[in-house]
Amino acid sequence: MPQQPPVRSTPTRPSRPDASMSLLTNVMDHSLDDGYAEAAARKKAEGAGGMPNTLRAKLGLAAGLVLAALVVTVGAAQARVAAPVVAKERQELIDRIDRETAAADKLEGSVDKLRDDVSASQREALKKSGSGDQSELVGVLSGAVEVHGPGVKLVVNDAKEATSGGNGNPRETSDFSDTGRVRDRDMQRVVNGLWESGAEAISINGQRLTALSAIRAAGDAILVDNKPLVPPYTVLAVGNGKQLSTRFQDSADGLYLHALQENYGIRTGISVEDDLRLPAAPSVIVRTAQPSTEKTEKGTS
Missing domain, CATH: 1.20.5 (Single alpha-helices involved in coiled-coils or other helix-helix interfaces)
Structure with a gap:
């Protein structure tokens, strides 16, 4: 019985590890596009590529x-x-x-x-x-000398809502009505009320007031003699403490301050003090009055 030839199997070649990434493999193996390669070969054959050939070039x-x-x-x-x-x-x-x-x-x-x-x-x-008591009185009333004695301490501050924003700085708060802040006209009425109630000397936040002092506003800030003040405003008034306190609170200006507290939340506090010290005004201009030498001709023939 004839023998069958052995069956020979063709060995299979192992597949490449990157067979599943044929697109990436093609990109890596052919980094230069065929069109660019063909154009470069054509220029090289024509002598147009590479370094210049002529001496002039x-x-x-x-x-x-x-x-x-x-x-x-x-x-x-x-x-x-x-x-x-x-x-x-x-x-x-x-x-x-x-x-x-x-x-x-x-x-x-x-x-x-x-x-x-x-x-x-x-x-x-x-x-x-002047001489004696008269010159002393002139110095006190003009604000030229430091004074101390009994009196009242009045603290006026913006409403609590006005200091809740801007890191507690009322000048940085923009979402609160202006009625919650103390204004220059409010301080003017307070000072005038204290003078009218019998105060002999007044200061605001250590700034001595004189007959020539001005309380004005610059934006949201209150200026006293062109110096800005920051709330709370501490007003010191030298005088008969109890009498000064009573007269001021019963005066029209004291009632005005009370209305600000009731209606707009302005915070106030007044107390009678045994001894207050007020500094002299930083600069006092001395003025003297001279009698007029001119004669009027009114009523003369």
Whole structure:
């Protein structure tokens, strides 16, 4: 019985690990598009690609490279040369600012000293203008001298809602009605009411008031003699404490302040004090009246 030839099997080649990523493999193996490759081959065959062939073109290319290198070199050299000059000018400017700042500080100190000298001379002139109790009274009423004695302490503050925003700063609050803030006209009425009730000297937040003092507004801030104040406003008034407190609270201005508290939430507090100390006014202008020498011709023939 004839034997059958053995069956030979064709060995299978192992598949590539990246067979499932044929698209990525093709991109990696053919990074240059076929169209670009064909165009490059055509230019090379025509002699249009690569380095220039003629001597003139080669000289032009060399001149361009030399010019580019020259521009870069000159720019770097100029920057290197100008750097110390710029640094020197900057330092000179800083030194000038420091000198001018020191000079301004020195002048400001001189102004403060002269202001103190003028105030002292004015107070001395007031003392010499009268004798004994009269000159003392003139100094107290004019605000030229420091005073102390019994009186009342009146604290006026914005409404609580006005200080709830802006980190507690009422000047940074924009969502509250203006009626909740103390205004310059309110402080004017308070001060006038205290004067009318018998106060002999008054200060607001340490700022001594005189007959020439002005209480004004600049935006939301209250100014006393052009100096801004910050709430709460502490008003000190020297006088007969109990009598001054009673008269003020019963006066029209005291009732006005009470209405602000009831209707708009303005916070107030008044107390009688045994001893209050009020500073002298920072600057008092001495004025003297002179009798008129002119004769009127009214009623004369």
